[in-house]
Amino acid sequence: MSGMSSTPDDRRFVLTLGCPDRPGIIARITSFIADFGGSIVEAGYHSDLETGWFFTRQAIKAATVPFDLDELRERFTTVAADLGPETDWQVHDSGERRRAVLLVSKDGHCLHDLLGRAASGELPATIEAVIGNHPDLAGMTEAHGIKFHYIPFPKDPAERGPAFEQMRELVDAHDPHAVVLARFMQVLPAELCEHWAGKAINIHHSFLPSFVGARPYHQAFARGVKLIGATCHYVTAELDAGPILEQDVTRIDHADTVRDMVRQGRDIERVVLARGLRWHLEGRVLVHGRRTVVFE
Amino acid sequence: MSGMSSTPDDRRFVLTLGCPDRPGIIARITSFIADFGGSIVEAGYHSDLETGWFFTRQAIKAATVPFDLDELRERFTTVAADLGPETDWQVHDSGERRRAVLLVSKDGHCLHDLLGRAASGELPATIEAVIGNHPDLAGMTEAHGIKFHYIPFPKDPAERGPAFEQMRELVDAHDPHAVVLARFMQVLPAELCEHWAGKAINIHHSFLPSFVGARPYHQAFARGVKLIGATCHYVTAELDAGPILEQDVTRIDHADTVRDMVRQGRDIERVVLARGLRWHLEGRVLVHGRRTVVFE
């Protein structure tokens, strides 16, 4: 498993930035980095011709930066100011382990998969806690030494306010970089969507925008599609309509029942969620309106 | 190219059948075939557990059938009667070349692809004629020795009745097994959908049911999906809602403009249409409600 664990030499300061496009931005940023001898090990750039917006992600080898993260941020402030007041940027240290909290219900395949990835060092985050509206997955979680919180949800959606409030407090106590709805199956209230905007990530078991909402495999069966899919997206107040991080599909045919689709779909859901979540945690995803720029 | 052309030995009588499921159907049909010494070279069966319907496709080596197609049909009538009054079946001779008529507009990539497949013996049909509501593709068509009919369409949809009527007559004159909307871009009137039911085939440039209607690549761009697709379906009165024969997708990313999607989408459209059309022509597709059984 050692091949996966990071060595000190892998440590990077990762800059992500979006701003209105104009000539000279890349030169400005990379000259700033070159001036202190920084070595860029990974660089992504995107000029969106439709919106006139520019995006970049730069991974600088930490060992080549002669000061710490705070000073890097401080120094970069001047560059960002030059790029205009709309500039949106951040720098993070890849050596600082990120934190995720998982929300689950009864279906354990995504949870099991993420626990396995975390255990083998494949997930660039620690799973701080798992919260379920059913107790079914407590055992699986605790076997990995992770705390499971069971919050029963009232049948009547109108009475779920306190349960969501409790969930919010439990989640926020970990100050997580990602709140993962790992087949949570509950619609978050609008204020929670707003509160966790940009870090709540859902896996929906269809190729969105097809088959929004409940029982997408049943919808897919009824429509007679020849491929089924899964979509990893940021959670927003509009159901299944947030910016998409990743999608994939798998082929089915007439002989596949809904149950077969459920089984085959799980293989897609696991991988799509894991990929989207990893990209999010590594600062590879920049959101712009309803679209995402993903520097894989 | 010789590898593609059929030899006399390849000739098959192809039986397709759908009926309410019950024990003994396969035995009844295959005993009928075995009794005259017929050799089944390809057999597909499907029991649809949801609808309780049974489907089969059997390709019998023609050289092992001691009588002609008409007598085979005549004899099979008794079997079909035993399977109940709802039984829907047909037998065709793979040695009898099938006929297709193509409807086009300005975009030539699907037409060009089908012309090439026909020329190289890959399409199990002759292209009898091509009809366009623009004259642009006349040259490409005629270079293959195929008649092109140009029918100008009035701007006002309300005035297109005579144009559609002329199209209907031109098409029907060939008594085609398939009427292919090869990026025709016009919505057929309900009565034509009805008239050509089960043989009018469209290629839609999205992964249906996502992005019904006009400019699906623009819709896909706006939604920020990570895969784009194409769908080959039977034409019905409800727009882009007919039974699906085939679908496929290709991966895109944030750097792809609508123009890039159009280009990449064409590679999917060509292949999806060609596959769906071939299956239709070879009697591999059985329609049941909104779903298709495809014996590949």
Added chain:
Amino acid sequence: MSGMSSTPDDRRFVLTLGCPDRPGIIARITSFIADFGGSIVEAGYHSDLETGWFFTRQAIKAATVPFDLDELRERFTTVAADLGPETDWQVHDSGERRRAVLLVSKDGHCLHDLLGRAASGELPATIEAVIGNHPDLAGMTEAHGIKFHYIPFPKDPAERGPAFEQMRELVDAHDPHAVVLARFMQVLPAELCEHWAGKAINIHHSFLPSFVGARPYHQAFARGVKLIGATCHYVTAELDAGPILEQDVTRIDHADTVRDMVRQGRDIERVVLARGLRWHLEGRVLVHGRRTVVFE
């Protein structure tokens, strides 16, 4: 999870058969089934034109069979005799849980995945035991309540005979339907390949026949391929050359290091092994020479 567990009504007697092809086989078999009122819920047929061999798999609803498995076997003997002395067939009861033993080394992603599938009822087998030539995966295994056996392997391959002998005894004690090399990373001695022929299944981390042997991702990197893959195959004495059950690939590009390939490859390995193993356990795979017929 209940959607995955089988109900009594799902129980099937599954017949698989291979024999020299000739007219009338399907009629003979299906008449036999129809005669006792058996309902065929899934049927696959394949006539191999190259080898002149016929293959079939029939899943008969157990509730429609008026006698038990032994009597079904007994009665079918007469049919099989009619199909010739080379006929190879078996019948199994889907209600009878199958047994698997897993061989592992240090890499836990395939083991973890199979444990999760078994726990959620997705694997049509119980995992009887896990045997490792390293102790690393004992904890993961035992957390699922499954016995882990650690067999240290001498460095010198010439001295591994006793270790393999011990492994053989441990495995055979469970009389398993499948012996799964879940990234076991050791070449089985020829006599074990022979002894477990048709039930030892390996996952190789390349798209065979490319990159046989050690460190296939390094080989793939050096060759500059644009897709990497994984292959699930039966183990035979010739390294990585056994009949293939399943393969799949994923796209990479120039920016992917060997470490990236290892990570992305794991997602393929997991799924390819799980699919191949499930098909094997459900009696969907018939081997003929170096090729497999898979009735998905």
Added chain:
Amino acid sequence: MSGMSSTPDDRRFVLTLGCPDRPGIIARITSFIADFGGSIVEAGYHSDLETGWFFTRQAIKAATVPFDLDELRERFTTVAADLGPETDWQVHDSGERRRAVLLVSKDGHCLHDLLGRAASGELPATIEAVIGNHPDLAGMTEAHGIKFHYIPFPKDPAERGPAFEQMRELVDAHDPHAVVLARFMQVLPAELCEHWAGKAINIHHSFLPSFVGARPYHQAFARGVKLIGATCHYVTAELDAGPILEQDVTRIDHADTVRDMVRQGRDIERVVLARGLRWHLEGRVLVHGRRTVVFE
């Protein structure tokens, strides 16, 4: 089709460069561009950690460059010199149509596809001529107004020298950017491989390195693989071993005969060749040893 044709505004000067990696390269190059007000509309960077080599491709909006291509080249010479003597770079004008010559044999599917793409403006090159060692594809070529040269090849490979010499002269007369072996099926002599190094592109009908050489679909059938593929690669003296531009695969199963594979494989061959060729023509491919960097 107009969506595909480039407008003056689309014109770009495209810089591609490879050199030993060290800090400051991106800053050096982009500052050079920023200094004259150049707008970078597409930028790709790759630091190869294994070889310590750096690669970039920058597409600069031509309208923002205040001098012509020659002066841009002249000015950039200084920058390149700063990056070290091993630096390999070029600049081309996307507005200058590129030239391709196609080599064919009897199989017309790749030729037909490329002719269609050229006709619809999808291929960023003009097809200057087609040369065949059989006359079969003359008609298809000439229907597109393109000159076809038939060069008969002696049966005895030892006697083919003059034919290859004639081919070389015909090809070189067009000074092409790409010499495309569109299912040419002949092994080029080593001196021609050398002569056309970096511009001769082949499509091989297998997923290399599997099934090198003749009749790859027969090899694939015999091995029982579950996916077949195609590979677009630069031609080198070692057979089917040149740097790979693109690959793709399609799923097959036991029911597919070699003839089915040939048919399905063609759909992959067409697309893989078209993609690889387009990337080559647009200066998106940088070769380093046996690997390619492809800035899609």
